[in-house]
Amino acid sequence: MLRLHCPNCGVDCDETELSAGGEAHLTRFGPGSEDDDFESYLFMRKNPKGVHFERWRHVMGCGKWFHAARNTVSLRVYGTYPAQVTAPPEALLAEIDAVEPGWRNKEEA
Amino acid sequence: MAHRLATGGRRIDRSRRLGFSFDGQSLEGVQGDTLASALMANGQVLMGRSFKYHRPRGPVTAGHEEPNALVGLGQGGRFEPNARATTTPLHEGLRAQSQNRWPSLKFDVGAVNAKLSRFLPAGFYYKTFLWPASFWHKVYEPIIRQSAGLGRPPEGSDADRYEHFYHHNDVTIVGGGVAGLARALSEAQDGKRVLLIDQDDRWGGRALTDGMRDGATIDGQSAETWVADAVARLETMENVTLRLNLQGTGVYDHGWMTAYERISDHRPGTEGPRHRLWKIRTGHIVTATGAIERPLAFAGNDLPGVMLASAMRDFLDDFGVAVGSKVVVVTNNDDAYRTALALHEAGVTVRAVVDARTSVTGALPGQVRDAGIEIVTGSGVKATGDQVVRSVELCAIGGDGTSKGRISCDAVAMSGGWSPVPHLWSHCGGKLLWDDARAFFYPDANRPPLGADGGAMVSAEGAAAGDLTLSALTQGPEEAPMRPVWIMPEKAGPELRTKMFLDYQNDVKVSDIQLAAREGFISVEHAKRYTTLGMATDQGKLSNINGLAVLADARGEPIPTVGTTTFRPPFTPISMGSIAGEARGEIFQPLRRTPIHAWHEENGADFEPVGQWRRPYCYLRPGEDRHSAVKREVLNVRSNVGLLDASTLGKIVVKGPDAGKFLDLVYTNMMSTLKVGRCRYGLMCSENGFLIDDGVVARLSEDSYLCHTTTGGADRIHAHLEEFLQTEWWDLQVYTANVTEQWAQIAVVGPNARKVLEKLGGMDLSKDALPFMAWAEGALAGIPARVFRISFSGELSYEVAVPANQGRALWDKLLEAGAEFDIQPYGTEGLHVLRAEKGFIMIGDESDGTVIPQDLGLNWAISKKKDDFIGKRGQERSHMTDPDRWRLVGLETLDGSVLPDGAYVVDEGENANGQRNMQGRVTSTYYSPTLDRGIAMALVRRGPERMGEVLEIPGTDGRSYKARICDPVFYDKEGVRQDV
Amino acid sequence: MSDLATPLNGRRAVGYVTVSEDAPRGMISLRGDLSDGGIAEAVRAVTGANLPEPLGLTAGEAGQVAWMSPDELLLFVAPNQTTDALTGLRSRLEGVHHLALDVTDMRAAFRLEGRGVREVLAKVTPVDMQTLAPDTVRRTRLAQVAGAVWLSDEETAHVVCFSSVGTYVFDVLATSAAPGGEVGVF
Structure with missing residues (x-):
């Protein structure tokens, strides 16, 4: 039963107050885009064993979406941040580097 | 024999006597007793029969880890099976029943299984019930069902909260x-x-x-x-x-x-x-x-009266109960000597302490020796008896079990060491x-x-x-090292090993684990499942380590290499009621009620669930069944005027400088061009291109819109809009609000609708003032209202929205005003029939998450001018533009009968599985009271190109239906009735 | 039926905590950029209350203001003042991007009274009811539905939920407050 901090209202949410929204920072491909790009936007998801950036909505609370950086194995939460960004904040990435050295290489592999 | 001592018992109050019954026999215990201690105080050590072999069993522990002493407690709405007698506090009037025995605990027919135990080894079920396949249903399943289960399930409703x-x-x-x-x-x-x-x-x-x-x-x-x-x-x-x-x-x-x-x-x-x-x-x-504490695996270690050494002294210290009068202690460690001392001090005869160790030198054994109790070293035992242990036979610990002598006794305290x-x-x-x-x-x-x-x-x-002696805190006596003993004696032959129980509750013996290993189930998780070791309600609290050790020995590997099985919650079984909490009966799940719900309840509504809402399916009059009520309601709307509680319809306000732009992105059609005061039917799709919702949009003002959704779609669609606003197009200046429940919405439908509404007064509802697909704000009968001229039935129709708390008042006034026209409420089934007669689609019937609007002939509602909308890219994929897609048509049976719901339209030939090929399916099918025959809509391959073709549609009733493809609009094709 | 109707017609259940439907109040949902001074000014004008901090509740002579989310407030006013307050807000916020709506009828509101209010609520919400300070508004889960909870003092709690589930929430609260269910830990 996860607990995530909602950066919008400041509440430490119980998982039952949240709804999960899957992988974060997808790029939307609309009309005119290539089939491969559209397929990747609609269907292809990372599902990593380790560091994952994901979307959550505080549905039983302020109703706002936010992002969480979380380890899918240890369930460690590196941080949560607003939904209105297209990439994780640099400071957060640096923190993850510090505790999970080499995670970026794993992600590329 | 087990008995209560004259003194002692830290937990009990001997002055407060409690009456209780066991298998119908009236007994007495005292305040502070558990059921187990009270039964033993009455000489009753036999408390149940085991699961598989129906062997007689008594408590082996004094606590939550108890595998044997399981009873049925209480009666009626308070009956509970498989309660542990060792943790059941005694109370006045407690009624307990032993389990797994027939006809009685002492004489049990099922105990024949024990005699057959060599035919019921590990994996018995997997090996026996394999063939012939024709036996599975008629022979094997009844046998398995008959013997399955522990205790009997309670009947009726739980009386507690x-x-x-x-x-x-x-x-x-x-x-x-x-x-x-x-x-x-x-x-x-x-x-x-x-x-x-x-x-x-x-x-x-x-x-x-x-x-x-x-x-x-x-x-x-x-x-x-x-x-x-x-x-x-x-x-x-x-x-x-x-x-x-x-x-x-x-x-x-x-x-x-x-x-x-x-x-x-x-x-x-x-x-x-x-x-x-x-x-x-x-x-x-x-x-x-x-x-x-761990049991020791010696033959006969499951006999009633054989108990963990710590449990025996707990019964003594806590309840003043001696489990026997002549006790043998069997151990591989110093701790069990505490039990010998405790019994001795309480005046219970300790016949001997049998210790697996060859050298016994510790302080506690010294005290036992000083007390004059014999210590037999380097030895093990085999216990014998019937419904209680009668004696132990001594043997060398390292030998094969050859008897070195017999000691008669009526209880055995055993200790194989302790596990955190x-x-x-x-x-x-x-x-x-x-x-x-x-x-x-x-x-x-x-x-x-x-x-x-x-x-x-x-x-x-x-x-x-792992700090078993609390050495940091207490200064107890020094204890000598224990000697791990996994099988007693170590070279026991098959005869003994089949009587050494590891898992008491599931009757798993040393021989079963060894058999599993021989048959290749060497992974601990496999051996567990094959033998059911540790899978009973006690989850192996006693059996785990001993079982692993036996498996490790059979594999010839050290115990940590074998590892443990997975520990899972809950620690002990908990009641289903506690998991449900308050959620039962009326509050099992939230039930959503409209402001007019009470009226429906009082007026014959036959409800159906729509999401968490309850909506009237129809209103039954005396003597009516559902079919006749729906028929009456539909005909009344077509010829007169009906009333529908449409409050559940989703209502979402979208406002802001970019509201029009945003709606153009979420609807397939153009909403930004809608004029203030007008309404437009719109479709929403997912990014995948599939239809997810439909409804009428009303433009409230220059920068605000009211979007109606389906009843089930309000929360989902509001979330869909917010998701895109917050996570994709956050630069758009738009606010949304789900105001579904702020408004009660009542549809007044039928040729006399206008007359009824005009009687209420307050607004000009004429065709000129309020034409079809327009809306107006005002007051009806003094109640502030928004009136939408929209129709889901094809009839002259007004949907009137008023603040929810005044919804019932408006409903009552409409009934009053409509009385002279014989106005009648109609339910959701009438609504469905009316819309189907008009060929209007219903989300969830004509759509199922794989259907695009183009399949439904709704191309007119898909803008070609817009660069983008959610779903546009998805609909451009080759499969979505395939001319072979199943598309919407009407179907009329040749004989006028009603097609079965969900039936498939079959094609020539068969597929690889020998099934008929498909070319379509029925999405909606009704008896049409207006046309007095069956009507249906269906998705059929290239359907609209095949008008007039006759299709074959097998039903589940063995019949095959013939139906002709036709226009899905069955009634008033020109649409004149709604526009009057 | 009058304007002052409430979804449950004032139901009340007396347990070790009393659960009753609150007296009618006008409720206005206001969405906008809360950092825009115009919003604060308009809110103060119609309620007399200052803008609350996140999760806060403020009161003025003509109403209360509850913080609902970073861009949403819920205003409570006297029931006969709702229309005026709404009109007042809208006219003061002319030209400011906002959404102000009367949401009175879509809510059911309950009042819990008694020494055990914190623990009765702790049976239905994952919020830490032991430490929730008075006048802190938590939107959360109440058993199986969404709702908002706050205390006005140690022995008075307030619950707001959607009116369609008002009966459900009332029944859940009344069950939780039924005699014999005292937990006794707060």
Whole structure:
């Protein structure tokens, strides 16, 4: 039963107050885009064993979406941040580097 | 024979006598007894029969780990099977029944299984019920069903109530023995919010029995004084919550814990909940859960009267109950000598202590020797008896079991050493280490379960951490090393091994584990499932280590290599009621009611669930069935005027400078061009291109719109809009609000609709003032209202929205005004029939998550001018533009009958599985009262190109229907009736 | 039926905590950029209350203001003042991007009274009810539905939920407050 901090209202949410929204920072491909790009936007998801950036909505609370950086194995939460960004904040990435050295290489592999 | 001693019993109050019954026999116990202690005080050690072989069984423990003494408790709505007699507090009038026996506990027909045990080995089910396949249903299943199950399920509804309770704190300590109390004091002194819980009804754990017996001191005080003092100090601290009868049952991610509180099991029928499930969110969990003694695997170790040594002295110390009058103690360690001493001091004859060790030199054995009790070293036993143990035969521990002599007895206390309780530590990933000298697994402090911050979420204290003697706190007697004994005697032959029970509850023996290993089930998880070792309701609390050791020996590998099976919550079985909490009966799940719900209830509404709403399917008049009521309601709308509670319809306000732009992105059609005061039907798709909702949009003002959704779609569509606004197009200046419940909405439908509404007065509802697909704001009968001229029936129709709290008032006024026209309410089925007669699609009928609007002939509602909308790219994919897609048509049966719902349209030929090929399916099918015949809509391959073709549609009734493809609009194709 | 109707017609259940439907109040949902001074000014004008901090509740002579989310407030006013307050807000916020709506009828509101209010609520919400400070508004889960909870003092709690589930929430609260269910830990 996860607990995530909602950066919008400041509440430490119980998982039952949240709804999960899957992988974060997808790029939307609309009309005119290539089939491969559209397929990747609609269907292809990372599902990593380790560091994952994901979307959550505080549905039983302020109703706002936010992002969480979380380890899918240890369930460690590196941080949560607003939904209105297209990439994780640099400071957060640096923190993850510090505790999970080499995670970026794993992600590329 | 088991009996109550004249004195002693720390927990009991002999002056308060309690009457109870066991298998119908009236017995007496005293306040403070458990059912097990009270039965044994009455000489009753036999308490049940085992699951597989129906062997006679008595308690083997005195606590929560009990596998044998399971009974059925109570009766009627309070009957509960498989209750542990050892943890069931006795109360006046308690009624208990033994289980797994027929016709009686003493004489049980099923015990023939024991005689057949050589034919019922591990994996019996897998090996026996294989063939012939024709036997599965008629022969094997009845046999398995007959013999399956433990206890009998309760009948009828549970008479009690249950609840949940959320608790937040910094530290939750499970176990209120010395270790838990000491940890609580130190955490509390650091200012933490501490919750200390114990499954027992008293604090102190084993310190109160063994600690007092040893004369151990803690901080210079006796164990009893220290415990009382610690509890008193904790009770004064505001940041500490102390709670008894509350068992830590499960540890989960991020400091989440469940705990199970038994509130009124000992006083059934009193007001208040029976059980309470605590849902704890804590910063840190401390398991101070102590240790559990292990049985020894000798032949006959399951006979009633054979019991863990610690349990035997607990019955003595706590309840003044001696399990027998002539006891043999069998051990591989010093601790069991405490039991010999306790029995001796209480005046119970100890015939001998049989010790597997060849050299016995410790302080406790010394005291036993001094007491004149014989110690037989280097030996093991085999127990014999019938419904109770009668004697033990001695044998050399390293031998094959050749008898060295017999000692008669009526109870055997056994001890194979102790194991820390690692369950809560392990639930969420804590790892264990093996201690070779003391032969147990204990928590590896370097690999604890991790919390959200990456740090240790759980720590273990005291015996649960492997510190079995609490040496840091107490100065008890020094104990000599134990000698691990997994099979007694070590070279026992097959005859003995088939009588050495490892898992009492599931009747798994040493021979079963060895057989599993021989047959290749060498992984511990496989061996567990093949033999069912540890899979009973006690989850292997006693059998785990012994079973692993036997498996390890069979594999010729060390125990830690074999590893343990997975520990899963709950620690002991908890009631289903506690899991459900308050959610039963009327509040099993939220039921959504419209402001007019009460009227429906009072006027014959036959409800159907629509999401969590309850909507009238139809209104039954005396003598009517559903079919005739729906027919009446539909004909009344077509010829007169009907009334529909449409309050459940979703209503979402979208406002802002970019509202039009945003709606153009979420609807397939153009909404920004809609004029203020006008309405437009719109479709929403997912990014995949599939139709997800439809409804009428009304433009409220230059920068605001009201979007109607389907009844089930309001929350989902509002979330869909917010998701795109917050996470994709956050630069758009748009606010949305789901105002579904602010408005009661009533559809007034039929040729006389206008006349009825005009009687209410207040608004000009003429065709010129309020044409079709327009809306207006005003007041009707003095109630502020928005009136939408939209139609889902093809008739002249007004949907009137008023503030919800005035919805019932408007409904009543409409009924009053419509009385002269014989206005009638109609339900959802009438609504469906009316729309189907008009060929209007219904989300969830014509759409199912794989249907695009183009399939439904709704191309007119898909803008070609827009660069983008959600779903546009998806609809451009080749499969979406395939001319072979199944598309919407009407179907009329050749004989006028009604097609079966969901039926498939078959094609020539068969597929690879020998099934008829498909070319379509029926999406909606009704009897049309207006046309007096069956009508249907269907999705058919290239359907609209095949008008007039006759299709074959098999039903599930063995019939095959013939239906002709036609226009899906069955009635008033020109649409003149709605536009008058 | 009058304007002052409430979804449950004033139901009341007496347990070890009393649960009753609150007296009618006008409720206005206001969405906008809360950092825009115009919003604060308009809110103060119609309620007399200052803008609350996140999760806060403020009171003025003509109403209360509850913080609902970073861009949403819920205003409570006297029931006969709702229309005026709404009109007042809208006219003061002319030209400011906002959404102000009367949401009175879509809500059911309950009042819990008694020494055990914190623990009765702790049976139905994952919020830490032991430490929730008075006038802190938590939108959360109440058993199986969404709702908002706050205390006005140690023995008075307030619950707001959607009106369609008002009966459900009332029944859940009344069950939780039924005699014999005292937990006794807060």
